[in-house]
Structure formats: C-alpha cells, structure tokens
Amino acid sequence: MPSPDDDDAVVQPAFDELARLSFAEHSLESVLLKVTELATRILPGQPLASVTILDDGRPSTVAASDDVATELDRFQYRAGTGPCLEAASTGRRTGIADTRDDPTWPEFAAEAASRGFDSVLSFPLPPQELVSGSMNLYARHVAVDDPRTAGLVTRLAAYAVGPVSNMYLYKSAVERAEHLQAALESRAVIDQAKGILMERYKLTADKAFQILARLSMERNVKLRDVATQVVHTGELDPA
Template sequence: MIPSDDDVAVQPAFDELGRLSFAEHSLESFLQRVTALAAGVLPGEPVTSLTILGGKRPATVAASGDLAQRLDALQYRRGAGPCLTAASTGRTAEIVDTRSPSEWPEFAAEAAAAGCGSVLSFPLPVRESVAGALTVYARQFTVADRRTRELISRFADYAVVPISNMYLYESALERAEHLAAALDSRAVIDQAKGVLMERFKLTPDQAFQALTRVSMETNTKVRDIAERFVRTGELSGF
C-alpha cells in the first residue's frame, strides 16, 4: 500500500512521540512537546492545547501558543465550550465558523475577535484516570475539512498512549516518593521511641504517646519531634 501525503507528513511526529523518554522529561515538558508536534503536523499553522479534567477544575497542561491558553481559560471561566464538552463527554466538539456558531455564541464571538476562525476539540480516548481533550484553534482552515479532522483524530488516538503512560509514570514516582518518606519517618520515630524507652523505662506505646503529646502541644509533626529529639536529646514538655 502506497502511503498518502498525510501519512508521510505525520509519521515523523508519530515516530518522535514513540521516542519521547519519560526519564528525560518532566510531565510539563513532555506535554508541551506533544502540543508542539500536533501544531506542526496539522495544516494551516494552528495553535493547540491539551485540557485535562481532574481535581476541582479543568486545566490546560500544555499549549503551543498564547492564543490557545487564553481561549481555554475563557471556556473555563464560562464553564462551557468545545474543550470542556469534548473532555467531559468523550465526543468531538466543534465550532466550524466562529462568526456564525451553532453553540457557545459568547465564546465564539470572543474567539473570532481574537483571530480564531474555527475550533475543534477532540477527546483523548480514556486511559486509566486521564480524561481530556486536544483542541485545535485554527486561523487558516475550517474544522469541517475532512483531511484536518482525520489528522486530528489520528494524532489524538496515537498521542493518548504516551500521555497516559506519562501520567502513570509520574503517579508511580509520586507514590514511591511518599513511600520513601513514610519509611524514613517510621525509622526516625522508632529510633526516638527506642531512646525514650531506654532512658525513661517506657513501653513502646508510652514512648509513642509521649511523642504525640509533644506534637499536639507544639503543633509540630511527630516525625519532626522525633528527629529533633534524636539529634539533640531534648524533648520539650516531657
């Protein structure tokens, strides 16, 4: 099968997505590279953004230009728009012509005034806990163009794999850091308990209660109380 011109155009971007190393990128720089690649392979020199739903509010985790950031933020303030609809419903949302929109007329008017002619938000296929959308803000073409829609769809389908994997990688790192911190805290607390037990002939429970009492009285974490006691031999209030 002879590859189409579009296949030839987008394959380098797909190849680079496959080569992106999690260890060499922060989550922010990784996602920023994804939006830059999207803007680079789509026709008409668009600006693109990635919206992720999570926590208390949506967030633009990466954008290829200031216009995309501003138009995303406008939708967040209004609580409605293509990127929010695509991210929350899993369905493509679009404004074919911002001068004559069928939905979101107030947002469309502001987008048109900012120089955006059309908008297409394509949902990222759901992977694990990642729900979001890739949004294209176009100046020189309309989202009704079949070629553009197919390219965006292919890119989003391909990009969701490394995006989801990067989120999982970051989550695993965070869990590992929390576990390491918990183990460190437990070790120093056990050390402080041992000193208290030997010095004051306390049981393990009594030693821990002494640490927690000082913690509550001083509004200080038990770990910090234990670390200071091990270092200085002083336990204020005991």
C-alpha cells in the same frame, strides 16, 4: 485537493517522531511541545495545543504549548463547561467550528475569538487509557468542517494522546513513589523517637506517641520535625 497518499507522506514522519520519544529523555511538557510542533507542521492555522486531565473529577492542564492555551483551558474550568471538559468527561470529540457564532458555549467562544482563534477542537484520550482527559487545539483560520483538515487533526490527536497519556501516568507514578518514600522516612523517624522516649521515661508506645503529638500541636510544627529533634538531641525540649 491533496490525495490520501499525500497526507500519509506528511503525517507518517510526524508519527514516527512521536514513536521514538522515550520516558528517559523527555518530560511530559517536552512530549506535548513535540506534539504541538508536529501539529503546526502538518496542520493549517498554526494551532496551539494543551492537554486536560481529570483527576477525581477536577480538571487541570498538565502541559501546554503556550500560556494562551492554558488560559483558555482555565476559562472553561472556571465556567464549568466548554469543549475540553466535554471531550474529557464524555469521551466524545467536540469543538467550535466558528467562535464568532457558537450557541453552545457563547461566552467561551467569544473569549477565544477575542484572542484571535477561529476554531477549537478537543479530542478525548482513548478509552483504553487509564486517565480521563482531552487534547485541545486552538486554531487560527482553520475550517474544521473541511474533511481533510478534520481527518488530519483526528489522526494526529489519536496518535499523539497515547504518548502524552503514558507520560502523565509515568510522572504520576514517580510522584507517588516519592510521596511513599517520604511517608516511610517520616514513619521511621517517629518510631525512633518513640523508642527513645519509651526507653528513657519507661513509657508505653501509645503514651510516647501522645507526647510527640501534643508537642507537635503546641509548637505548631510537623510531627516529623518534633520526632527528628528528639532523635538528634535525645531531648523533648528544643536546644
């Protein structure tokens, strides 16, 4: 059996690669693909990997190394139960040692077995992270009760979920900033349109807004689009 020093020699270069990943050069998906590549390199069984994130209690797979991993995640989401949901919601490592004989999640275990996966391992994101989720491994021919294999998986998952979690938070922050910018731009054009109507028709701000809102409903178009038309043409009626 390989010694701990042998394992260190295998996994440390993988950890070093993860540490060198930067937000500027990688997307969330590319980070996970790197994690999966490293998992395949240091673990027996060529596992597939995915990351489940809970957003307001709703699970989603934010990245996966293969469509099959995503499909197995979604099987659990539809059922409302499974290793990935258990790990993500409780913060405890969980899995299926043998998909051909699992009393806890028999339907999911049978589905995983039918796709050629013998074992399933799910690791929660560390409790200090700002998101709830799990890293999931779907493995072929891996004895999860083997201490060495379990130890390697645990070390890789514990090290990998940090970059993955950080990338998710970074991506979410960028999306929120983009949504905020769009909202500010919408508010600006609506205020401009209100100003035009107030000046032209001697209306109050509330009355001008009511007219824009009524036209939006009557035409079944967004309020911003009505306001944009008023700003560009100076008219309430489209050309």
